[in-house]
Amino acid sequence: MTDFKTYCAILDRARAGHFALPAVNVTSLTTANAALRGLAESKADGIIQVSTGGGAFASWTALKDSAVGAISIAEHVHRAAKRYPIYVALHTDHCLKDKLEKFVNPLVEETEKRRANGKPNLFTGHMFDGSNLSLDENLEIAEKLLARFAKNDLVLEIETGAVGGEEDDVVGEHSAKLYTTPEDTLEVARRLNPIGGRYLLAATFGNVHGVYKPGHVKLRPNVLKECQEAVVRKYGEGARFYLVFHGGSGSAQSEIHESLDYGVVKMNVDTDMQYAFTRAVAGHMFKSYDGVLKVDGDVGNKKAYDPRAYLALAETSMAERVKKAVTDLRGNGQTMFSS
Numbered sequence: 001m002t003d004f005k006t007y008c009a010i011l012d013r014a015r016a017g018h019f020a021l022p023a024v025n026v027t028s029l030t031t032a033n034a035a036l037r038g039l040a041e042s043k044a045d046g047i048i049q050v051s052t053g054g055g056a057f058a059s060w061t062a063l064k065d066s067a068v069g070a071i072s073i074a075e076h077v078h079r080a081a082k083r084y085p086i087y088v089a090l091h092t093d094h095c096l097k098d099k100l101e102k103f104v105n106p107l108v109e110e111t112e113k114r115r116a117n118g119k120p121n122l123f124t125g126h127m128f129d130g131s132n133l134s135l136d137e138n139l140e141i142a143e144k145l146l147a148r149f150a151k152n153d154l155v156l157e158i159e160t161g162a163v164g165g166e167e168d169d170v171v172g173e174h175s176a177k178l179y180t181t182p183e184d185t186l187e188v189a190r191r192l193n194p195i196g197g198r199y200l201l202a203a204t205f206g207n208v209h210g211v212y213k214p215g216h217v218k219l220r221p222n223v224l225k226e227c228q229e230a231v232v233r234k235y236g237e238g239a240r241f242y243l244v245f246h247g248g249s250g251s252a253q254s255e256i257h258e259s260l261d262y263g264v265v266k267m268n269v270d271t272d273m274q275y276a277f278t279r280a281v282a283g284h285m286f287k288s289y290d291g292v293l294k295v296d297g298d299v300g301n302k303k304a305y306d307p308r309a310y311l312a313l314a315e316t317s318m319a320e321r322v323k324k325a326v327t328d329l330r331g332n333g334q335t336m337f338s339s
């Protein structure tokens, strides 16, 4: 696990070196292990991320307490990450205003309790998604969160503009606000920078959550460049943003690389991981259907229907996809661990 100081140094180095950390969404021990393994095999630092839906799932499907599930996953990652020679940060993903109370707030309280007892933070950072609100209300909430986060060495992630498509229960708009403007991001800097601490900005540039056929929406990474130039012109080099790329599944390599050149340091990867995981399970089920099923009164094959048989394959397949994400983000071998 990384502490706040190291994490800030990792983000600084990524931005200066034009590479980024994949933020892999996980919902279980197996997917968390796949993320750790993929990062470690790439010798890359990275981010493991839990959404409200992921936390609810991990808590058990009848309880659906997103904070409980997120804490369980985080505690596992704290233990498991110790065995790998890389740094791992733990984030929570999109959290709308009306879910802060049930998700982000209890997790921050948990970190505050741990810190009071001399223990490390539970999560490294949390995202507040106010992109469905007015910019003013979005930033009003972000200001309060950042003040609290700065005291606790927590990183805040916010979003301006709206991402299209659907992720968990967050349904984005399809045309309006798909591109953040330099004016929006100048307002972000004006209001958040005096508070201190560290925040990441998901400024949308035509991103769509989930996978759509090519041509659905036009990505314009140049929007990020314009936002950075405007903020540096007005507030100086120290105000340059740490950007996050949401909704990047299915993006062209050239678009990803261009966004890295403009200061993207974190890229969320969820949909592609889900497919990699399920693809391996599907392969197992089709290949061993007469082992996983009791066909025509037969007894099946315990070795085939033991969940470990296909979950291990899924772990390997997802770890490979994580390695590809690291490569796409120019992150191979970039760990700061022991250097």
Ligand SMILES: [Zn+2]
Binding pocket: 094, 159, 163, 202, 246, 247
């Ligand atoms: Zn987003």
